[in-house]
Amino acid sequence: MIQLAVIGAGRFGSLHIEILQTIAEVNVLAVVEPDPQRLKEVQEKYHIPHGFSSVEELWQLEVDAVDITSNEDTHGAIILEALHHNKKVFVEKPLATSREEINKIRKTARAGQIMTGHISRFSQEQISIKKALEEGVLGKLSQIRAIRDFNRSWFQGFGHRVHPVFESGIHDLDLIIWYADAQWKTVYAMESHAVGETSPDSFQALIEFENGLQAVIMSSWMLPEGAPPTLNELGTLDLQGTIKEYIELIGTKGTAKYQQPNAGFQVWTEKEAGEPDTRLWPPGIHGPGGALKRELEYFCECLLQNKNFDWMPLEQACASFYLAEAIIASGKTKQIITREETNDS
Numbered sequence: 233m234i235q236l237a238v239i240g241a242g243r244f245g246s247l248h249i250e251i252l253q254t255i256a257e258v259n260v261l262a263v264v265e266p267d268p269q270r271l272k273e274v275q276e277k278y279h280i281p282h283g284f285s286s287v288e289e290l291w292q293l294e295v296d297a298v299d300i301t302s303n304e305d306t307h308g309a310i311i312l313e314a315l316h317h318n319k320k321v322f323v324e325k326p327l328a329t330s331r332e333e334i335n336k337i338r339k340t341a342r343a344g345q346i347m348t349g350h351i352s353r354f355s356q357e358q359i360s361i362k363k364a365l366e367e368g369v370l371g372k373l374s375q376i377r378a379i380r381d382f383n384r385s386w387f388q389g390f391g392h393r394v395h396p397v398f399e400s401g402i403h404d405l406d407l408i409i410w411y412a413d414a415q416w417k418t419v420y421a422m423e424s425h426a427v428g429e430t431s432p433d434s435f436q437a438l439i440e441f442e443n444g445l446q447a448v449i450m451s452s453w454m455l456p457e458g459a460p461p462t463l464n465e466l467g468t469l470d471l472q473g474t475i476k477e478y479i480e481l482i483g484t485k486g487t488a489k490y491q492q493p494n495a496g497f498q499v500w501t502e503k504e505a506g507e508p509d510t511r512l513w514p515p516g517i518h519g520p521g522g523a524l525k526r527e528l529e530y531f532c533e534c535l536l537q538n539k540n541f542d543w544m545p546l547e548q549a550c551a552s553f554y555l556a557e558a559i560i561a562s563g564k565t566k567q568i569i570t571r572e573e574t575n576d577s
């Protein structure tokens with residue numbers, strides 16, 4: 233049995249707890265949350281025996297692993313504390329938001345100690361695209377085009393907390409790195425502050441990889457309230473609105489494309505036509521399922537079997553950080569950034 237503590241009991245932390253409680257091999261022993269009202273509510277709702285207002289208090293308890301679902305800019309410091317106390321770590325994206333923390337994490341973590349919650353690697357359509365690439369169906373990749381747009385009200389509510397490359401963009405950076413299977417070479421980015429917050433509300437970047445692949449990534453937090461809701465996985469996440477998502481891969485032999493809302497995802501074979509469940513956290517009889525459940529089950533399976541996180545290696549989560557950092561630098565300076573000059577080794 234894995235004894236686990238969830239750190240950060242906001243919208244997503246609560247959903248994690250709900251899913252973790254459906255996984256037989258896990259016991260959510262403690263929750264850490266600085267907001268006393270929130271801590272009380274979550275502890276009572278999910279019958280969690282221990283509740284703490286700060287991470288330092290947690291270490292008095294014997295836990296095997298922590299699941300970090302706190303604000304983005306707190307992840308790095310909490311991971312380093314957890315590593316210091318020799319815990320296994322699941323951390324929601326982004327892994328961290330500063331280069332200093334990322335470099336310390338890389339130096340300190342043992343193999344198989346940290347898994348980053350890049351949920352897209354566990355969604356059905358991206359798994360199918362990865363398999364198509366591995367089987368050579370698409371040939372050699374020439375371009376990847378990725379778009380991810382969120383609601384303006386989400387930006388005003390919480391999205392402005394960090395640069396969008398660490399919030400929305402990081403999902404696509406991770407997919408691009410996973411699919412590219414090569415180091416990036418140059419980045420050119422632009423950002424916009426139309427909403428008027430300190431963090432940009434939109435950015436786009438053109439990335440060139442050492443194997444010749446070109447990727448374009450665009451993300452905006454400007455969708456109006458009337459946009460068709462896609463987060464209709466009601467009752468699971470305490471957030472409603474729209475994620476508009478598009479990814480297309482162009483290879484020498486074939487192309488693959490996924491789009492939501494409205495496009496659906498279908499697989500037609502010799503035997504049947506199917507629509508695999510592409511939802512992220514749909515409700516189910518035994519609690520929320522989908523990509524988030526697959527992701528947390530994978531983390532637990534690796535812990536129990538003492539395996540490395542081969543599907544989501546730490547080095548690739550760090551690679552997303554370095555690329556994100558270069559996008560921010562290019563957006564600010566309006567210069568092309570090369571990987572060589574960033575010392576991303």
Ligand SMILES: NC(=O)c1ccc[n+]([C@@H]2O[C@H](COP(=O)([O-])OP(=O)(O)OC[C@H]3O[C@@H](n4cnc5c(N)ncnc54)[C@H](O)[C@@H]3O)[C@@H](O)[C@H]2O)c1
Pocket residue numbers: 239240241242243244245264265266267270286287301302303304306324325326349351390399
């Ligand atoms: N993978 C996905 O699709 C996805 C979706 C939503 C959120 N997320 C990620 O989940 C994380 C949480 O997002 P959210 O929407 O739940 O935010 P939220 O603001 O609802 O929750 C964050 C919680 O963490 C608490 N907190 C802040 N500092 C803390 C600390 N030092 N120790 C413990 N708790 C602390 C806050 O009080 C708050 O209750 C973020 O990293 C976000 O990027 C991922």
